[in-house]
Amino acid sequence: MSMRSQPELYRGVKILHDPVRNKGTAYTDAERDFLKLRGLLPPRIHTPAEQELRVLGNIREKPTDLERYLYLVALQDRNETLFYQVVMNHIEEMMPIIYTPTVGKACQEFQHIYRTPRGFYVSLQDRGKIRELMQNWPHKEARIMVVTDGERILGLGDLGADGMGIPIGKLALYTACSGIHPTHCMPVMLDVGTDNEKLLNDPLYNGLERRRERGERYDELVEEFIEAANEVFPGILIQFEDFGNRNAFRFLEQYRNRACIFNDDIQGTGAVALAGIIAAMRVSGSRLEEQKILFLGAGEAGIGIADSFVAALAELGIAAEEARKQCWFFDSKGLLVQGRGNMTSQKLPYAHPHHHIVDFLEAVKALKPTAILGLSGQPSTFTKDVVEAMAEFNDRPIIFALSNPTSQAECTAEHAYSWSEGRAIFASGSPFDPVKIGNQTFVPGQGNNAYIFPGVGLGVIVSRARTVTNEMFLAAAHSLANQVSESDLERGRIYPSLTRIRQVSALIARDVAKIAYDEGLTDKEEPDDILADIHEYMYQPIYPHYA
Ligand code: NAD
Numbered sequence: 358m359s360m361r362s363q364p365e366l367y368r369g370v371k372i373l374h375d376p377v378r379n380k381g382t383a384y385t386d387a388e389r390d391f392l393k394l395r396g397l398l399p400p401r402i403h404t405p406a407e408q409e410l411r412v413l414g415n416i417r418e419k420p421t422d423l424e425r426y427l428y429l430v431a432l433q434d435r436n437e438t439l440f441y442q443v444v445m446n447h448i449e450e451m452m453p454i455i456y457t458p459t460v461g462k463a464c465q466e467f468q469h470i471y472r473t474p475r476g477f478y479v480s481l482q483d484r485g486k487i488r489e490l491m492q493n494w495p496h497k498e499a500r501i502m503v504v505t506d507g508e509r510i511l512g513l514g515d516l517g518a519d520g521m522g523i524p525i526g527k528l529a530l531y532t533a534c535s536g537i538h539p540t541h542c543m544p545v546m547l548d549v550g551t552d553n554e555k556l557l558n559d560p561l562y563n564g565l566e567r568r569r570e571r572g573e574r575y576d577e578l579v580e581e582f583i584e585a586a587n588e589v590f591p592g593i594l595i596q597f598e599d600f601g602n603r604n605a606f607r608f609l610e611q612y613r614n615r616a617c618i619f620n621d622d623i624q625g626t627g628a629v630a631l632a633g634i635i636a637a638m639r640v641s642g643s644r645l646e647e648q649k650i651l652f653l654g655a656g657e658a659g660i661g662i663a664d665s666f667v668a669a670l671a672e673l674g675i676a677a678e679e680a681r682k683q684c685w686f687f688d689s690k691g692l693l694v695q696g697r698g699n700m701t702s703q704k705l706p707y708a709h710p711h712h713h714i715v716d717f718l719e720a721v722k723a724l725k726p727t728a729i730l731g732l733s734g735q736p737s738t739f740t741k742d743v744v745e746a747m748a749e750f751n752d753r754p755i756i757f758a759l760s761n762p763t764s765q766a767e768c769t770a771e772h773a774y775s776w777s778e779g780r781a782i783f784a785s786g787s788p789f790d791p792v793k794i795g796n797q798t799f800v801p802g803q804g805n806n807a808y809i810f811p812g813v814g815l816g817v818i819v820s821r822a823r824t825v826t827n828e829m830f831l832a833a834a835h836s837l838a839n840q841v842s843e844s845d846l847e848r849g850r851i852y853p854s855l856t857r858i859r860q861v862s863a864l865i866a867r868d869v870a871k872i873a874y875d876e877g878l879t880d881k882e883e884p885d886d887i888l889a890d891i892h893e894y895m896y897q898p899i900y901p902h903y904a
Contacts, residue, residue, distance in 0.1 A: 369393045376437040377540065380900045383408060387904035405442055405900065412443050422459040427470060429455055433529070434473050437539055441898035444533045449855050452530070452807065458762035458787055460526040461511045467519035468561040476521050476544035480565050484578055487585040494589075496540040500818050501594045502586060503527045504545040508569070508601035512734045512765050517551025518564025523599055527621075527810070535811030535862035536895025537818060543590075547582060549575050579608065583616055594817050594825070596621055596810065605657050606703055617817065619825040622657040625806040625813070626759075627665030628830040628837070630658075630730065630784075633757060633804050634666065635838035636851035637782045641753035643727070646673055648683060648755075651726035653717060653767060654733030655688040658759065660703045662730060668831050681706050685724055688733070691715035721746050728755035731767030735760065739768035744776035752780065759786040759804055770801040774849075784851055800845075802852040809833050811858070812865025819894045820870035821881045828876075832868040840864060859895070866891045 372378050372392055380388075382403040389395050403411075412432060419425045429451070433440040444451045453459060463470065483490055507520030524544030531537040550569040556562045570578075586593055597608055597620040609620045619625070638645060650666065652659040663684040670680035686693035686707050692714040693704055700708060714720045721729065721743055729747060731739055739758055747754035754777055758767035763785075770789035773781040779794050784802040792799045813833050817825055840853050840861050853861055867888045874883035884890040 367392070370397055373397060376434055378901070378903075379436045379438075381408060381436050381439065383900055385902075385904065388902070391904040405439065408439055409443055409446065412439065413447070416443075416454075422454055423462050423466065423470075425454045426459045426463050427472075430475075431472070434475070438898045438900055441532055441539070441896075444529070445859070445898060448533060448858060451533075452805075452855065453788065455529050455533075456526045456807070457511055460522050461513050461762060464510050464516050464519050464522040465513060467516070467522055468556070468559055468563055471561075471563060476525055476546060478518065478521070478546050478548060479578070479582055480518075480548040481550070481567075481570055481574060481578060482565070484574070484581065487581050488588055491585055491589040494543060496543070498538075498541055499543040499590045499593060500541040501528070501531065501537060501596065501814055502543045502545050502590075503531075503596045503598050504547060504582070505597075505599045506547040506549055506601075506604070507551065507564075507599070508604070510599050512761055515551050515553045515569070517553055517556050517562070517569075518546055518548040519556065519562070520599060521546045527596070527598060530807050531811050531814055532896060534807055534858045535815040535866065536859065536897070537811070537815060538896045541818070543593075545582075547578065549578065583612055583618075587616060592617055592821060592823065594618075594814060596814070598622065602656055603701075606660075606701075614824065617822065617824055619813070619830075620657070620661075621806055621810050623661035624665075624825075624827070624830050625661075625810045626658040626732075627661035627663075628809045628813075628834040629804050629806050630662040630757065630759065631665040631669055631831075631834040632808070632837035633784045633802060633851050634728065634755065635669070635834065636802075636841045636846070637728075637753075637755050639838075639841070640782050640846050640849075640851065641755075643753075645669055646675060646683075648728055649685070649724065649726045650683060650728045650730060651685045651687060651721060651724055653687050653729065653731045653735070653738055654760070655686040655693060655704050655707070656732065658732040659686060659688075659730070660707075662732070663707060664827075665830065665834065668827055669834070672831070677706075682709060685709065685720075685726065687714075687717055687720050692720050718742050718746065725750050727751055728757070730755075731758045731760055733760060733767065734765050735767065736765045737768065739773070741772070741776050744768065744773060744781065748777035748780055754781050756781045757784045757804060759784070761786040763787040763789070770799070773801075774799050782851060783849065799849040802850050803855075804852065805855070807855075807858065808837050808852060808861060809865070812836070812862035813869050815862055815891060815895070816866035816869025817873070819866060819891050820873035820879050820887075822870070822873035822878045824878055826872065826876070826878070829869045829872050832872055833865045836865045836868045837861065863888065863891050863895065 503524035507517045510516040510520040528542035550567040595618040667680040694711045695708045756773045771792045773783040784804045789801045873879045
């Protein structure tokens with residue numbers, strides 16, 4: 358950025374209070390003269406690396422993860438470039454702080470820790486005025502929104518307007534993991550009330566003081582919001598996040614062909630778990646079409662994964678009806694079988710003829726699956742007997758305990774490896790430390806959605822795709838699975854290291870963008886080199902020069 362392009366507005370103390378332009382003690386002598394910063398900063402000039410050292414020292418001496426979260430949020434509000442530099446250079450350490458599990462704790466405490474405004478709030482009171490409201494957003498170039506209504510935050514339930522931490526955290530991951538520009542990101546909370554008694558009785562709660570609206574007024578608000586978003590920010594990508602089960606599925610169906618939207622809990626989870634299963638095939642030497650999967654939990658995540666698996670089998674020429682027979686579900690009411698009452702339309706295709714079973718171990722023994730995937734939010738449900746049974750009829754049993762946070766995982770990494778004599782191919786939703794059994798060290802894979810959504814979003818944004826298709830998620834799953842190295846697989850790891858996330862996301866984005874160009878889903882002309890076009894867009898946390 359040249360000196361001449363700096364408006365007077367951003368000289369002096371104002372630039373120090375602007376998180377996008379603030380460089381703290383890193384302003385050079387010439388910049389300090391030009392920007393009239395003399396006297397406003399201590400004289401020593403620090404490099405970004407020195408500033409990073411200070412931040413790391415501060416973070417690491419905080420007593421709790423919530424304190425670390427607060428420190429990082431404050432840094433983001435003060436110096437965005439340095440925030441992203443630190444997060445990107447230490448992604449494995451920082452991701453669990455800015456996202457799950459710490460962000461969950463932050464949302465639970467949101468009314469007490471609230472300090473500075475971030476994100477965009479639309480409430481029931483704003484009906485009829487959402488377009489007008491959106492004009493208040495300071496960045497006219499918004500290209501992605503992550504929106505929630507706070508009804509089902511992680512595994513924590515209804516947190517109402519305090520769920521805002523989720524869109525904020527997810528968008529920070531978009532920037533860190535795939536280089537979406539911070540000013541292109543718009544976190545959104547649709548506040549339609551809450552049924553959380555504790556929040557309703559808390560005078561510090563930030564949201565509407567009323568029970569959750571579930572009727573027509575709610576649907577009208579969502580409709581108005583989608584229309585306004587597309588008018589004010591044409592073609593904006595909208596990610597639905599942490600909506601209750603019923604709304605998540607129906608909004609996805611309702612809007613997927615009308616707007617550029619997707620649901621990460623359903624489609625992102627589907628793709629990341631599918632990638633894990635494809636990579637597991639590389640470990641076991643078996644084939645997708647030979648798998649029989651038993652899901653524990655038939656919600657957004659479980660059904661999303663099964664639908665992705667069915668789509669992957671369709672690519673191999675297997676009809677959906679046949680492919681679904683390879684997926685079995687066990688939910689809070691037991692095995693999902695034909696004739697069981699009260700089934701949602703998403704579950705119905707997966708209800709197969711079988712006698713009803715209410716004990717999970719019994720279901721495992723009866724069906725003899727090659728894989729069990731835990732998405733129930735119920736800890737310790739993959740018991741020793743369950744894992745031993747899986748190891749009895751599978752040489753390499755696939756055991757994914759995907760429920761978050763760590764405390765809710767269906768089993769620990771250590772249990773999966775030790776109870777299967779080291780033969781399990783294991784992945785979890787939250788991170789587990791490596792496990793040593795005898796002379797062998799196993800590195801558990803983390804089926805983190807952050808492997809998928811940043812790359813998909815980047816591909817859609819750079820190609821300016823009009824819609825997000827299932828085919829894009831399938832391509833993302835294959836791309837991710839292909840990027841697991843042989844040495845990862847040798848250590849039992851079925852996802853690449855998070856330290857490579859930017860490269861992983863760029864290659865996913867290339868494959869997603871290719872679909873947009875090939876399928877005519879964009880008006881943008883296909884560039885000669887799609888990957889170079891993607892790299893050119895990607896944000897880097899580097900200070901601009903002002904003098
Ligand atoms: P959801 O509320 O939509 O579904 C939960 C499902 O679990 C329901 O079908 C319910 O019937 C079932 N269930 C509840 N108690 C049960 C029990 N005792 N036995 C069997 N089934 C039971 O939630 P969701 O969005 O599908 O998420 C489920 C879990 O998956 C959460 O813990 C979430 O953190 C995790 N998840 C992980 C990832 C990931 O690892 N990448 C992604 C998304 C979700």
